[in-house]
Amino acid sequence: MNTVSLYAGSGIILFSLGLHALLIRRHLLRKILAANIMGSGVFMVFIAMGARGESGVADPVPQAMVLTGIVVSLCFTAVAIVLAVRINKLTGCTTLAVDEESSID
Amino acid sequence: MTELIVQQNWFVWMTLLPLGAAVATFLAPGQARWIGLTTALFLPFCALAAIAATVFSTAQPLTVGNWPTPLGIELRTDGLALVMLAVTALVGFIISCYALGYFPPRQHHLSRTHYFWPLWLFLWGGCNALFVSGDLFNLYVTLELVSLASVALIALEGGKAALAAALRYLFIGLLGSLAYLLGVGILYATYATLDITLLGEIISDSRLNHAAMSLMIAGLVLKSALFPLHFWLPQAHTMAPAPVSAVLSALVVKAAYVVLLRLWFEVFPALDTLAIGHLLGLLGCVAIIWGSLMALRQERLKLLIAYSTIAQIGYLFLVFPLARGEAMAGAWVGGVLLMMTHACGKAAMFLMAGTIHHTAGSDRISRLAGAGGPIGVQVVVFTLAAATIIGLPPSGGFFAKWLFINAALATGQWWYIAIILSGTLLAAAYIARVLGWAFLDVKRSSYPVIPWVMKWPPLALSVIALVFGLIAYAPVQIALIGAPVSVPLLVEFGP
Numbered sequence: 001m002n003t004v005s006l007y008a009g010s011g012i013i014l015f016s017l018g019l020h021a022l023l024i025r026r027h028l029l030r031k032i033l034a035a036n037i038m039g040s041g042v043f044m045v046f047i048a049m050g051a052r053g054e055s056g057v058a059d060p061v062p063q064a065m066v067l068t069g070i071v072v073s074l075c076f077t078a079v080a081i082v083l084a085v086r087i088n089k090l091t092g093c094t095t096l097a098v099d100e101e102s103s104i105d
Numbered sequence: 106m107t108e109l110i111v112q113q114n115w116f117v118w119m120t121l122l123p124l125g126a127a128v129a130t131f132l133a134p135g136q137a138r139w140i141g142l143t144t145a146l147f148l149p150f151c152a153l154a155a156i157a158a159t160v161f162s163t164a165q166p167l168t169v170g171n172w173p174t175p176l177g178i179e180l181r182t183d184g185l186a187l188v189m190l191a192v193t194a195l196v197g198f199i200i201s202c203y204a205l206g207y208f209p210p211r212q213h214h215l216s217r218t219h220y221f222w223p224l225w226l227f228l229w230g231g232c233n234a235l236f237v238s239g240d241l242f243n244l245y246v247t248l249e250l251v252s253l254a255s256v257a258l259i260a261l262e263g264g265k266a267a268l269a270a271a272l273r274y275l276f277i278g279l280l281g282s283l284a285y286l287l288g289v290g291i292l293y294a295t296y297a298t299l300d301i302t303l304l305g306e307i308i309s310d311s312r313l314n315h316a317a318m319s320l321m322i323a324g325l326v327l328k329s330a331l332f333p334l335h336f337w338l339p340q341a342h343t344m345a346p347a348p349v350s351a352v353l354s355a356l357v358v359k360a361a362y363v364v365l366l367r368l369w370f371e372v373f374p375a376l377d378t379l380a381i382g383h384l385l386g387l388l389g390c391v392a393i394i395w396g397s398l399m400a401l402r403q404e405r406l407k408l409l410i411a412y413s414t415i416a417q418i419g420y421l422f423l424v425f426p427l428a429r430g431e432a433m434a435g436a437w438v439g440g441v442l443l444m445m446t447h448a449c450g451k452a453a454m455f456l457m458a459g460t461i462h463h464t465a466g467s468d469r470i471s472r473l474a475g476a477g478g479p480i481g482v483q484v485v486v487f488t489l490a491a492a493t494i495i496g497l498p499p500s501g502g503f504f505a506k507w508l509f510i511n512a513a514l515a516t517g518q519w520w521y522i523a524i525i526l527s528g529t530l531l532a533a534a535y536i537a538r539v540l541g542w543a544f545l546d547v548k549r550s551s552y553p554v555i556p557w558v559m560k561w562p563p564l565a566l567s568v569i570a571l572v573f574g575l576i577a578y579a580p581v582q583i584a585l586i587g588a589p590v591s592v593p594l595l596v597e598f599g600p
Contacts, residue, residue, distance in 0.1 A: 008294075015287060022280060028272070035279045042287045049294040062293065065242050069286065072249045076279055079256060083272040090265040096273055 007048035014041030026095045028084040032077060039073040114167055115155035116182045116237045119148060119190055123230035131223040138205060141222040145201035148229075152194040156187050156583060179239040179300060183587035185441065186236040188580050189363060192445045193236070195569070196355050196452045197229050199562045203456050204348040206558035220261060221348070228254035228352065235360050241289045241299040241372075244364050245282060248328070252278035255357050258349045259341050267344040274341040277327060281361075284324030291317035305371045318373050322381065325368070328361035331385070331422055332392035335415045342414065343407040347459020350407060354414045355452035359444050362421055369425060370437065370589040378425075386426030390524045392419030397531030401538065405468045406458045409535060410451070413494055416528060417447050423509055423521055432512035434590040439508030441584050442577060446493050446501025449570035453490035456563040457483055463555055470538070474545045483560065484543040490567035491536040496529050501573030508594065515596035 018038030022031055043066045050062035088094055126144040130137040159182050167180045182190075208221055231250035238244050256278065260271035292314070293299060296307060308314060330338040342353050369378070396416030403409040424440035462468045464480050473484075493500035506525055513521040581594075 012287075015283070019280070022276060031276060035276065035283075038280075038283050042283055042290060045287060045290045046293075049290060059297070061297075062290075068242075068246060072246065075253060076249070076275065079253060080272065080275050083256075083260060083268055083275065086260075087265060087268050087272065090268065096269050 004048050004051050007051070008045050011041045011044030011046075011048060014038070014044060017041075028080075028087070028094055028096065032080045032084065035080070036073065036077060039069065043069055113154065113158065115151050115158055116186070116190060116233070117167065117180065119151045119155065119194070120230050120234040120237070122147065122151070123226045123233065127223045127226035127230060130226060134219045137219065137222040138210065141226060142201055142205060144226060145198045149191075149194040149198050152187075152191040155182060155190060158182075159187055159586060160583070178243050180237045181239045182237055184584040185363065185366065185588065187586070188441065188445060188584045189236045189359070190233055191580070192448050193229065193232050193356055196351075196448050196566065199566045200348050200351050200355075200452060200456070201225075202558050202562040203351075203459075206556035207346065207348055207459060209556075220257070221346075224254050224257050224261070225348075225352065228258065228357070232356055232360055236363060239301050241292065241301065241304070243299075244367075245286050245289060248282055248285070248360065248364065249278075251357055251360050252282070252328070255353055258352065259345045261346060261349060262344060264344075266340075270337075270340040270344040273337050277337045281324040281327035284327070285321045285364075286324075288317040288319075288321035288324070291320070301367060301371050305374065308372065308375050310376050314373075314376060318368070318376060318378075319381070321368055322365065322385075325361045325365045326385070326388075329358050329365065329421075330415060330418055331388050332395055332415065332419065333388070335392065335396070335418070338415060339408055339411040342411040343405070347455055347462070350410075350459070351452040351455035354411065354455055355448040358414065358418060359448060362418075362444065366424070366437075366440065370428070374589070379429075382425040382429070385422045386521065389419040389422030389425075390521070392416060392422070393524055393528040394419075394531070397528055397535065400535040401531065404470060406461065406470055406473075406539065407455070407468055409470065409539070410454050410458055413454075413532065413535065414451060416532065417443070417451070417494065420506070420509070420525070420528070421447075423525070426518065427509060427512040427516060427521065428590070429516055431593070431596050432515040434585075434588075435508045435515070435594050435596065436512040437588065437590045438581055438584065438594055439505045439512065442501055442508065442581060443505035445580065446505060446570055446573045446577075449566050449573065450490045450493035450500070450502065453563045453567035453570060454487060454494070456559075456566070457487040457490060460555060460559045460563065461487065463559065464553060470542050473539070473542045481543075484540065486560075486564045486567050488536060488540060489571050490563070491532075493570040493573065495532040495536060499574040500571050501577055504574045504577055511595050514598065 015038050018034045018036070018041060021034035022038065025031055025034060046062040046066045046069070050059045123144055126140050130140050133140070168178070204221060204225070228251055231247050231254060235244060235247035235251060238247055256271050256275045259274055260268050289299065292304065295313060296304060298304060327334045342350050345353065393416050396412050396414075396419060400409045400412035400416065403412060420443055421440055424436050428436035458468070461473070461480065461483050464483065465473055493502040496502040496506045506529065509525055510522050513519060513525075
């Protein structure tokens with residue numbers, strides 16, 4: 001097992017762990033962390049792909065993509081935390097189990 | 106003069122203009138309405154100019170910063186991009202006009218008015234960038250731009266239900282796009298390119314590519330709310346203010362679907378996709394029936410429209426099993442046509458629902474009893490918009506369904522015809538239910554006066570949706586420029 005597949009494999013495992021936690025956990029902060037771990041898993045797969053360049057030099061394109069991905073993931077985390085804090089302030093709970101009775105009227 | 110129009114890269118302006126205007130409206134909230142409306146007025150002309158530029162000269166794909174393609178980002182306008190740019194510009198313009206009336210200038214909800222314009226213009230710019238992207242990673246970035254703006258727009262109402270719907274939508278969007286991104290990573294590992302055209306030429310039928318394709322399709326299916334992954338849509342689309350609901354249902358869902366169409370027809374045609382196509386078709390069928398039945402049961406007008414969106418998304422996914430062999434072009438064009446006409450019709454329906462809510466004071470369908478007298482015109486406009494959802498001639502929905510049925514016959518998959526026809530019947534039923542309540546003979550007190558921008562723009566949009574079938578030939582010809590399909594639209598059945 002070489003380094004590239006070790007990294008790519010760990011990335012896939014991180015992705016699956018994050019996916020599991022995102023679906024199962026109810027606490028909003030845990031969900032946000034889970035989404036970040038999923039993202040890190042994907043980024044790790046990308047970085048592992050970058051190692052496979054000609055003449056031993058890493059391919060820069062996946063690294064550039066990971067940088068962009070980190071920015072996107074940062075924005076999403078920020079918005080998610082703001083929303084979670086607002087929900088916590090309005091309802092006092094830390095889950096999405098807000099009463100499903102809609103309040104359109 | 107003609108030279109001047111043809112030489113410009115209009116589609117680049119269609120991305121830069123809304124993004125710049127979004128920043129401007131954020132910095133100068135006092136002027137937001139006028140900056141927003143001017144941008145909205147300008148974009149349809151840009152779309153026309155972009156179409157003219159492509160039709161009258163062979164537009165070259167533009168590589169940003171002139172970097173060679175793995176590094177530079179390729180932007181291009183093929184037919185699909187052009188028609189989507191144009192439809193988005195038209196629907197976006199109408200929604201912007203409506204929003205002027207919906208978010209009045211002086212109101213105690215000052216924050217709502219402030220944030221609608223920057224977010225909506227960001228979303229618009231993101232959609233336009235998505236349509237012209239020719240690169241898988243750029244599609245990911247633009248998808249994220251669109252879904253981030255949508256999350257913020259859903260949360261605009263500020264209530265706890267709206268915030269919860271927004272956060273749930275954020276998690277769903279993130280899940281979908283990370284699955285898509287993992288697929289992109291796997292493809293890049295094998296082929297070291299992300300260009301859609303290049304990948305389509307060199308991709309081969311391997312297990313790894315199937316894994317990548319499944320991940321990408323699963324992510325996009327989640328984002329475009331196909332049954333059984335639609336659970337987030339009704340809440341997200343109904344908690345938002347009316348113009349936002351219209352944007353989400355008419356445009357945002359289509360953005361993910363456009364990416365899916367590109368993947369299926371331009372990146373993965375070399376793969377054996379028979380089984381996945383049938384699976385998507387089956388889910389589409391369930392979505393049509395289940396979405397329509399749920400729409401029939403709803404107590405609230407906006408929820409009814411949201412479930413109708415789920416049913417219409419089901420039709421869009423019939424493209425995948427139907428587009429094979431000689432029916433390829435017919436099914437593809439049917440899908441594109443349905444996407445365009447549904448964007449117009451559904452936007453008009455959500456806008457009219459907002460107006461009806463505003464005047465009748467309630468969103469409950471039962472509370473509309475007798476509303477047909479005082480606000481009969483509004484209910485009739487709502488019905489006109491719904492005609493394309495049902496698929497009555499001469500609406501675009503009718504022609505799209507006709508093309509689907511033709512493709513189903515040509516490929517010998519008759520069961521899809523039964524589903525399409527029963528979906529049509531159910532759609533007629535849930536629209537008729539609204540009309541039935543509205544025109545009950547009940548005396549009503551007077552209604553408040555509403556601004557004209559909340560009445561006439563939706564009417565224009567629903568009339569466009571209604572006669573779209575008659576003017577659809579030109580848009581279809583434009584959509585076929587550089588399309589991945591090139592066989593006759595209708596398959597002849599002669600003795």
